Amino acid sequence: MIEYTEKIREIAKKLLEEGTVDAFIGYKKGSVPMMNEPVLVRDPADVDVLHWDSNCGLNLCNYLTGRTDKVGILATGCNSRNIVTHVIENQADRERLYIVGVPCTGVINHRAVKRAVKGREITEVVEEPGGERFTVKGPGYEETFEKADFLQLNCATCRHRNPVEYDELVAEEVPEQQAVQAFKDVEKIEQMEPQKKWDFFERAISSCIRCYACRNACPLCYCPTCFVDESKPQWVGKSIDPADTMTFHFLRAYHCAGRCTDCGACERACPVGIPVRQFTKKLNKDCIELFDWEAGLSLDSRPPLDVYRKEDPNDFIR
Amino acid sequence: MSAKIFSKDEWAGVLEGLKDAYEVYVPVKEGDFHNFRPLKEGTRPSFEFQNTRMSPKFLTEPQSERMFEYTLDKNQPDAHILKEDEKEIPPRAVVGIRPCDAFAFQLVKRNFDTPRYKDPYWLKRYEATTFVGLGCNDPCETCFCASAGSGPFDRKGLDVLLYDLGDAYLAQPLTDKGEALLEKTDGGKEADEASWKKAQGLTRQVAGKGSRRVSTDKLREKDVNALYEAPFWEDVAFSCINCGTCTFLCPTCWCFDIQDEVQMLPMVGDRMRNWDSCMFPLFTLHGSGHNPRSSKTERVRQRFMHKLKYYVDKYDDGIQCVGCGRCVQFCPVNIDIREIAEKMNAL
Amino acid sequence: MENPYLPYPVRIDSITTETEDRNLKTFKFVFLNPEDEAKFAYTPGQFAELSIAGKGEIPIGIASSPTEKGFIAFTVNKVGKVTTHLHNMREGDVMGVRGPLGNWYPWEQMEGKNVVIVGGGFAFTTLRSSIIYMLEPENRSRFENITVVYGARSPGMLLYKDELMAWEKRDDLDMHITVDATDDPDWKYNVGFVPAITEEKVTSAENAVAIVCGPPIMIRFTQPVLEKLGFPPENIILSLENRMKCGIGMCGRCNIGEKLVCKDGPVFSLAELKELPPDY
Numbered sequence: 045m046i047e048y049t050e051k052i053r054e055i056a057k058k059l060l061e062e063g064t065v066d067a068f069i070g071y072k073k074g075s076v077p078m079m080n081e082p083v084l085v086r087d088p089a090d091v092d093v094l095h096w097d098s099n100c101g102l103n104l105c106n107y108l109t110g111r112t113d114k115v116g117i118l119a120t121g122c123n124s125r126n127i128v129t130h131v132i133e134n135q136a137d138r139e140r141l142y143i144v145g146v147p148c149t150g151v152i153n154h155r156a157v158k159r160a161v162k163g164r165e166i167t168e169v170v171e172e173p174g175g176e177r178f179t180v181k182g183p184g185y186e187e188t189f190e191k192a193d194f195l196q197l198n199c200a201t202c203r204h205r206n207p208v209e210y211d212e213l214v215a216e217e218v219p220e221q222q223a224v225q226a227f228k229d230v231e232k233i234e235q236m237e238p239q240k241k242w243d244f245f246e247r248a249i250s251s252c253i254r255c256y257a258c259r260n261a262c263p264l265c266y267c268p269t270c271f272v273d274e275s276k277p278q279w280v281g282k283s284i285d286p287a288d289t290m291t292f293h294f295l296r297a298y299h300c301a302g303r304c305t306d307c308g309a310c311e312r313a314c315p316v317g318i319p320v321r322q323f324t325k326k327l328n329k330d331c332i333e334l335f336d337w338e339a340g341l342s343l344d345s346r347p348p349l350d351v352y353r354k355e356d357p358n359d360f361i362r
Numbered sequence: 363m364s365a366k367i368f369s370k371d372e373w374a375g376v377l378e379g380l381k382d383a384y385e386v387y388v389p390v391k392e393g394d395f396h397n398f399r400p401l402k403e404g405t406r407p408s409f410e411f412q413n414t415r416m417s418p419k420f421l422t423e424p425q426s427e428r429m430f431e432y433t434l435d436k437n438q439p440d441a442h443i444l445k446e447d448e449k450e451i452p453p454r455a456v457v458g459i460r461p462c463d464a465f466a467f468q469l470v471k472r473n474f475d476t477p478r479y480k481d482p483y484w485l486k487r488y489e490a491t492t493f494v495g496l497g498c499n500d501p502c503e504t505c506f507c508a509s510a511g512s513g514p515f516d517r518k519g520l521d522v523l524l525y526d527l528g529d530a531y532l533a534q535p536l537t538d539k540g541e542a543l544l545e546k547t548d549g550g551k552e553a554d555e556a557s558w559k560k561a562q563g564l565t566r567q568v569a570g571k572g573s574r575r576v577s578t579d580k581l582r583e584k585d586v587n588a589l590y591e592a593p594f595w596e597d598v599a600f601s602c603i604n605c606g607t608c609t610f611l612c613p614t615c616w617c618f619d620i621q622d623e624v625q626m627l628p629m630v631g632d633r634m635r636n637w638d639s640c641m642f643p644l645f646t647l648h649g650s651g652h653n654p655r656s657s658k659t660e661r662v663r664q665r666f667m668h669k670l671k672y673y674v675d676k677y678d679d680g681i682q683c684v685g686c687g688r689c690v691q692f693c694p695v696n697i698d699i700r701e702i703a704e705k706m707n708a709l
Numbered sequence: 710m711e712n713p714y715l716p717y718p719v720r721i722d723s724i725t726t727e728t729e730d731r732n733l734k735t736f737k738f739v740f741l742n743p744e745d746e747a748k749f750a751y752t753p754g755q756f757a758e759l760s761i762a763g764k765g766e767i768p769i770g771i772a773s774s775p776t777e778k779g780f781i782a783f784t785v786n787k788v789g790k791v792t793t794h795l796h797n798m799r800e801g802d803v804m805g806v807r808g809p810l811g812n813w814y815p816w817e818q819m820e821g822k823n824v825v826i827v828g829g830g831f832a833f834t835t836l837r838s839s840i841i842y843m844l845e846p847e848n849r850s851r852f853e854n855i856t857v858v859y860g861a862r863s864p865g866m867l868l869y870k871d872e873l874m875a876w877e878k879r880d881d882l883d884m885h886i887t888v889d890a891t892d893d894p895d896w897k898y899n900v901g902f903v904p905a906i907t908e909e910k911v912t913s914a915e916n917a918v919a920i921v922c923g924p925p926i927m928i929r930f931t932q933p934v935l936e937k938l939g940f941p942p943e944n945i946i947l948s949l950e951n952r953m954k955c956g957i958g959m960c961g962r963c964n965i966g967e968k969l970v971c972k973d974g975p976v977f978s979l980a981e982l983k984e985l986p987p988d989y
Contacts (some may be wrong), residue, residue: 074696076504081696082601102695106603153393163394165412167503183500253416255427255606255639256523257694274791282621282636283426313694315393315607316415319428429714432762442803443741478972479957482710565762586966603984620714622955624763631763634716637959641944645962646952649767649788652925653989654951654965662986664964671931672967 045149048096051214055144056116060088065116065142071108072137078154082107097171098152103309105177105263107335115141120148124207125340126263129303133344134267137243146209147218149175149306150287157194161187162183198308198321201226209342209355228328235262252289259296261313264303297323302331302347303339365534366554372549377401379548383455389414398456412502413460413686417613421456422487426636431532433630443631451490455543458496462684464519465512466613469682473616492539499568504687506700509576511680514568525561532561542594576700578681581674591670594705599662601695606639608689612681616661640664666702713957716760716805717745722780724800731863733831734796735784738806749809751775753838757808759783767791768953772834774841784868810956811975814839814946819918825911826857827931828901833868835948836922837851849881852853856911857871860887864896887911895922904930910913912941920946942980949975949989965989968989
């Protein structure tokens, strides 16, 4: 996807010069490998900082909340679905947005790459144009990998690589992945005995340090005061007691039910590698099964927990 | 006592042996990364690491710790009266701590050990700890310890310095505490001339590679208000999502919160202290609703101003950062303190 | 090692509701262990952490004066979790007080000088302590004229009404009580905002130090009045409030630049504040 970079700069320059937008939100190349930094450009002369490759992992929709200016914004499939959700939830005004759609072939799983080079230090990751392969360089070694083998887990099972809502595309649409088994991991957990399930979740969150990177990396978490920060009443303790940590993760996941696009930003942001998507994904699966719903596919329909429909299933409520 | 040399074959036994006299903390591989953990039955120490994911600051400041306990049962004569949690901290040794992380304790000590007040929780733990450092043969790309008052073989804050000579560790005692620890080790032999030569060669070789330079030399002379009003904070902070990753992973971030936690039946409670972060809006929110640092730009500025200016001015002895590079590596949005230090230094 | 986080156990001796909205109450505490009173030696301007087991702590300025023996007093506004709980407590209940904390008004600097006290709303607490302290016969001669301007939104929102009225009648203290507005026909004191009354009643900055304590808006408008009168920034003394937890300069949240409000403050001169970033 690195070849998108030139086109992105060109579009941003045009939008800023013509005054279509006041600011443009994209990424700049990061200072460490496999990490790009979200950036806001106001001056058409600065568009050359914009950069795109397979390491643009943080959902840019985060930066729309509360903005009142006219903004151009890059949006992959999942990011565009979050923008749609933002518009539906009155967190962004479609009229003020210029969405530059990015047909996406997936984000590289930086943890898997580190594992593949056996924890050796990585000084540079070079992506080939076309993006099928990338080369990892470090002190005394160089290895080339197939990108398809190193996609973030959410990207590997993604069914919406192309933006659903946009004003312009940076490139031709990419083929959608067919026959992905999106919920195999969830099914495995569903089949566990209750105690094993509990153990699984307990283990999953055992390294949590309550830094809230998962929450803050999520565009859905825009509440002015999160329930974990409330003090009157205080719903959740602030220590790292497992009961409190679990309350945080579970309630956060439930709050995202029917709204999550599985963009993977939460999991990518976690500094201690917690598979946080395991919580949200189960709810995504339930939404498909119970309400035939995937978040953010259309500006015209609201999330299932937002609306009442006569045909809503009842039998799961006991 | 002079330095000792331990072969790597006997190393596991040496650590085991220390358990008689110390609670021993060692690096342990947990999934994709290492952390310091107490050496217990079944713990597998692993010294194949650049640095641990979490800094060892938890040794003196656990993420959550009980300060006091009390009963709320009105039938008890001491209801509502706080009692100190009189836990003894046994002698402990952290083996394999990187010199940068050990130096961090020296910086943080200034906060907890003041002429007017002493923090008993931090100090008790600090005093009980023997710091056995492991020199860095391969400093990471994101490190800049040499620009932060430390270095790959820096001795400040260490009681023993270990040199990894490939097939053996050369252990050099640096303090009385360090000598005492080495005296308690089983095995090993007196370090010979050849090992010393090898260690010195290693130090020279690593120094020759050089770690990244970050300019901090002009920070002290800058006007604090000029830096505070600098034009770049808005841009620096744009990408920040205000999570606590940088502060929680940082070995020199010490800020904490105090919270009461109560349980029913029996009605007892604890006064806890937990890590807190200047990145969180709640950190400075007044009861009135006013918040002196209500925007993320103000909070990001606070973090960098604290580390690179307020601390510099207050103690006049360098920055509040040891250059470990954790925040650089693990910031979810790649905010890089090295770039910000350059900006501030060049203002 | 002494534990600076350990509160002294106290018993609530009396509770007085101060204001008509019932949101401000003054609590008098008596130390459970009488020897703690001597350890809690304080100077007007200091604060303490009021500690309630199960709820937490809250930093509050000390409203009593060290010249008042046998108790310590705090006036507390009901705003958060701890203060709401405190307001529901009863005389005889046991809790904790940790302190005294922070610095104090610059009493040595004020010796031999005229003292101007400007206070607003519920921030009058440490000013009450200061007035009682200065009026104590053995202290009164250390200071020249004492002028006090104190205002609240309405007559019912004034703190320490009985004492205010008594001070009004004294001739060793120039007392100006004011309210923002009132429809009480019997109101015989001033009506007007504190900055305006200050401008009217304080005529000279000659040999004078001003202590200002009140809501941010009052401070913002009083500061230029005092500067116009000729008070140099060194002689304008302010007491600040930032969110605090530890109260002893360690937990990190109350900083203004390199200064910590809990330990280096809460009392700062305007001259000191002008050197610092405005993080308050």
